[in-house]
Amino acid sequence: MSSAVLVLDRVTKRFAGHTAVDGLSLSVPRGVIYGLLGPNGAGKTTTIRMIMDIIEPDEGSVRLFGEPGTGREHSARVGYLPEERGLYRKMRVLDLIVFLAEMKGVERRRAGAQAAAWLERLGLGAWRWRRVDELSKGMQQKVQFISTILHQPELVVLDEPFAGLDPVNTQVMKDAVLELRRDGVTILFSTHIMEQAEKLCDQLCIIARGRKLVDGAVADIKRTQTGHHLVIGFDGAPGAAAQLFADKRVVRKLDDYGQYAELELAPDADPQRLLAALVSSGARLARFELSEPSLHKIFIDLVGPEAATPEARPHPGGPRA
Amino acid sequence: MRKIWAVIRREFVERIRSKWFWFSALLGPVFFGAMIVVPVLFAGAGGTRRIAVVDATTGAFGERVAAGLRHGKIFRATRVPAGAGVVDSLTQLVGAKQLDGFLILTDAVVETGTAEYRASNVSSFRDVAELQDVLARLAMAARLERQGVDPALVGRAQLRISLETKKISGSTTTGESAAQSFALAYVMGVVLFLVITIYGVNVMGSVVEEKTTRIVEVLVSSLRPFQLMMGKVLGVGAVSLFQFVLWGLGAKLLLSQRRALLADLGGVEEARQVFQMPHLTAATLGVFLSYFLGGFFLYSAMYAAVGAMSSNEQEARQAQQPVMFLLLVAYVSMFGLTNNPESTYAVTLSLIPFTAPIAMPVRWAASTVPAGELGASLGLLAAGIVAVTWMAARIYRVGILMTGKRPNIKELVRWIRAG
Known part of the structure; x- marks a missing residue:
């Protein structure tokens, strides 16, 4: 360099x-x-x-x-x-x-x-x-x-x-x-x-x-160390959420409540692309929150x-x- | 190079600014002045002794001794005839400080050469020498007269000899007396010891300060540890030379005012006899300064290493004892060196780099040192400085970054080898 x-x-x-x-x-x-x-x-x-x-x-x-x-x-x-x-x-x-x-x-x-x-x-x-x-x-x-x-x-x-x-x-x-x-x-x-x-x-x-x-x-x-932790809240329509969440290359761990989901992304997954995919599949979002793990952790x-x-x-x- | 210069200047300026420096700059000439004045004071008014001569002799011997003592400058003697209780009452007078002492004379003085002196102070060589001299002279005269020798002849036979000593330096006779040579050698030894120690410890303190404050890391990241150490040694060395210049000027000023000073004390003639300025030639000054600088470089390198291996001031003070001891060897040998400057011991001390800085100037002042020996001594000293500085720099380089316990000899050897 x-x-x-x-x-x-x-x-x-x-x-x-x-x-x-x-x-x-x-x-x-x-x-x-x-x-x-x-x-x-x-x-x-x-x-x-x-x-x-x-x-x-x-x-x-x-x-x-x-x-x-x-x-x-x-x-x-x-x-x-x-x-x-x-x-x-x-x-x-x-x-x-x-x-x-x-x-x-x-x-x-x-x-x-x-x-x-x-x-x-x-x-x-x-x-x-x-x-x-x-x-x-x-x-x-x-x-x-x-x-x-x-x-x-x-x-x-x-x-x-x-x-x-x-x-x-x-x-x-x-x-x-x-x-x-x-x-x-x-x-x-x-x-x-x-x-x-x-x-x-x-x-x-x-x-x-x-x-x-x-x-x-x-x-x-x-990102590389633990991946992103993501909290998603839906406003009625989840769109193609279920299919998207099922992709193991993107989502490593899922806790789906229907209108609310907590997920841990795979290390290389980009949360911005997931957001774009959700929106274009017709999902209405009330909440899309990236919570990063602290450096301390x-x-x-x-x-x-x-x-x-x-x-x-x-x-x-x-x-x- | 500019950085070394900055280190030198810092060491110099910060020290010159300290009160301590000016205090010792003043103290030097005061000490020197005392050396001129104090002997005069001793030789002057304070020196007379009031004594009684207890006369148990048959004949006029007692009176002659009393007169003989009075003739000198030291004693005010009064003849007291011996009798019952005289010794006791005189002892009481001495106890009450109305009398300094008394001399008991019997016929034994002339017959077998024994007499008795009782006094509050019997440790004064001058007093005892004077008593012995007077008694011996008069007893000899008395014995000769008893054998029928003409008193006038006895007087002439007892002509006293005043031995004048003059030192031969090179092949020229200097006006220097034995006492002067001794004084010069002694003073040079003391000054060398003090100044090398004091300024060596200064270098050590400076190293310890930089180490404990960690400033040394900032410094060593911009100049080599060796450059830093040299800058420090040169800076402190410059301070010590400046100190010498000040002392020299002070001494010169005092000497030029010596007459006036002594006149105030009322004893110019006596003072002349007691104290004469030692003959300080350019060569002597050169030898003195060369060995001072050599000794300073040798010892301050060691002191710098000691500072580097200690993590605080107290530890450093303990660790410097072996270094101090090396210099002390020459210092305590000073009397031996002046008494017998040509002995194997003296020559050896003046060749070993660690003792030469004191031993050689002392020998030089006390006697005539062959040029070959001087050259060999200087050569060895120079080699010693190079070797010691090389080792000290290695210890310094590792030590300044260490914390924790002081290294032992084994670790020191490893430090020296590493790198």
Whole structure:
């Protein structure tokens, strides 16, 4: 896929005694919000660290922007917010943002001007000469976010961006992510909170124990994984409903009450075509409701309850997965 | 390269801004000033002792000793004839601090050379040396006179010798005395030990901070761990050099004001005798700075590795003890090094990279080091820096991303091998 911003090809990373990431392949198209989902210890952070070139994969390759070169060589085009974030506590806010921007190759003077503008925009203008440890936690999170995107990256990688945020800051972070996408930035973020991912992601990849379980567009995943759940209410005339429902290629499970039916579609069946067929056969519908299974349910189905609770780490000294 | 430069600048600027830096910048010259002033104060007014000379001798020997002691600068001696209860009452006077002590003289001084000094303070070498000197001289004169030697002849025979020491450096004689050489060597050793340790620990703290805050992940995703480590070491190193410059300027200023300072204390002549500025040549300064930089690079690489393998400040403080111990070996050997700078032990210490940063400058200041030895020592130090930095960088690279328990030796070896 030439438009892919990020392609992982059969990436494997082993640490003493266990395999953190096992033959993982995925592709992140340009301009989407991409979720990397998995229970704790699934290998999300290790995957992200390999994308960021912080650690090297033992096997497989990571390709950014469809171009050769390591993540470090592309670092000016990537923004990264690690999990369990912190800042230099004794540094002044503006100096800190400028320093981190310099690390991304932004020229010092330009970084200073942009940092000041961003601080102003997020209501921290008066705090720019204060030391980081004088800021509240919420303010520090804003500072972190500024330093992640100040160099105007094309790809932003966020490791558990919503972990530890209060509801207000969760909202702020969500708005910021959506705004980035509006500006054409590709966002990859990891999370173990399914509701968040379901609302935000265009595409996602679910991993557990270092292996990919499923990936793709959110709607496709929902359909291919469990098929659609459909509720139909008739307004007198059912038309050719009985024949249509009998087609096993379309309907997998049926619970027909005459004027009311609940059915589960086959994985490849298209509910829109069923609707068209019903209407053209003369059925009058009072209700046609697609109810999708939640991502949470898919996740539990796929991962299994035993993987949702991470196994004991074989090596406490090893890096977090 | 620009990124390394940014790391260097951050380390430098943030440290220069701290109160701690300026506090120690000021403290250096104050310490230096104290080194000039304190000996003068000791040599001055506070130094006289009031003593009694308990005279149980037959003849005028007691009076001669009292006079002889009075002639010196240390004692104000009064002759007291021996009698019942005299020792007890004098002891009480010493207890009441009206007297510093008393000397008990019997004929045994001249006959067998024994006397007794009781005082509240008997640990002053200067006091005891003066007493022994006066007693020995007078006892010898008394014995000679008893044998019928002319007192004038005795006086001439007892001509005292003042031994002037001057150090030969290379093939030129410097104006340096033994005491000055020793002082210079000692001060250099102490300063090297302190500054290498302090700034090494600074590097370690910086590594631990980045690790615990996870900033290191952001940094390492845009520059290599080795570049980050080098930037850190160079930045902190620059701070330490700046510190030296400030100390140098402060010392220079103090020295130029030394006369005025000492005049205020009222003892210019005495002060001259007590403290003379050691002769600091360009070569000595060069050796000092080379070994400081070498030692700093060697040790800060180790400190960086220690920081990387620890997950918090406390753990790091414990883990640094073996590193500190290496440097301590040279530090505690300093007296041996100055006393016997040519011994096998001293030469060995000044060749081993871990001890050379302190041992070689100390030897250099205390004696004349052959150029070959200096070259070998510097060469070994350079090789040591390369090897240690290589290993430290590998530990650093793995360690900064680790959490959980500290690695044991076996795991460390695996870290070094991996990659």
